[in-house]
Amino acid sequence: MDKHALFYKLVSFTASVHHVTHELTKNAKPDSISQVQYSMLEYIAVSQPVTPSEINQCQNMSMPNTSRELSKLKEKKLIEKITDSQDRRKQYIRLSHEGEAVMKEAFETIESRFRERVQHASKEDLAEIERAIDILQSKLFYR
Template sequence: MPLPEFAFKLRTFGTGFSKITHRLLTEIKPEDVTMLQFEILYLLYTEDSPTFGRIGACVGMSLPNTSREVKKLMEKKLVTKRADLKDKRVHFVELSPAGTELMDECSARLERLIAEQFAHLNPEETAEVMQALDLLSEKLLGE
């Protein structure tokens, strides 16, 4: 495939996927949490004990802004932080039990919304899409 056509198709798919993802996340996000805070919670739900630096890198924020948003989530009792035993300057952020419960509920809602969104696919089409997603993950994301 010529590179310009590949880039165009990838950009078009990425834009469409981003729109669907944003819509779904907006629908499952709790009202008392900002989208940015929800992105942090989702990262903590899918990644084991990241540092403040890792969180900032993943959501595109500076370290001071990351610290401020995590502090807000701590005040809501949704996350906790703990110091590294070897280097007290390094802190890990984790979901609290209340945060885990909230994200379990959000994950269940997301699964229901995805099922509704793609209910029109028959089993063969679902298998094809899953195969395509595996291929995209392997070839484009290296997973």
Template sequence: MNRKQTFTQFIALSSEVNQLSIDLCRGSEHQFTTCQYNLLKYLKFNQPVAVSEICDYLKISLPNASRELKKLQEQDLIQKNPSREDRRKVYINLSEKGDRLVTDYFTALETQFLDRIKGISEDDIEEINQALAVLLSKLF
């Protein structure tokens, strides 16, 4: 397999994973945008986070990030905390409600994933695990 085929396979895989995330967003009572969902996932593993870091991660401008954060704050999913060292700087954390929501999303995602792999043999599962380990170590 050449590098172009590897790229094509990678894009196909990432598109499927992205579609699954989009489907989860649509199934929520909160009706998040993909940007908001990605922000909540990011916060789950990287808190507290400065607003500028969110802009860099999501590749969006400060005004757009502020708008998305405001929407999430109105739903009581995040908390804004001013920096003690620099009052101009604000750090973002998930609220308890936001943390529960992201955990529920991950549980739903796990359920869908386990449903997809229920007919796969243990040998194939081991092969998938090895392939994922290679992807993570070589590409990320």
């Protein structure tokens, strides 16, 4: 298979990933937060503490919009901002207890749907899946 054919396979694959991600995550977040806010929370959850700059880099959004959405998340008491004691321009963002709870619940919903999806997979299948993810993550979807 040449690179051109592989590229088309990739296009179809990424469409599937997006589609299935949507299936797994739909309605997993509380209605009170928007999609973008949820993505930010997910990023914060796995990378905390993070700075607003890191969030806008990683989530491809502008600083003003990042700042606005973080304010909303803070109003909803889902995150906390801590000013860096060394460089007081910097802020560290963490989930609040409530934020942790919200994300825990969301992840549990998503995980249970994931388990349904792989319920018929054998131990060997799972090992293969894991290996495949490692390969793609390191050789194609590296950041």
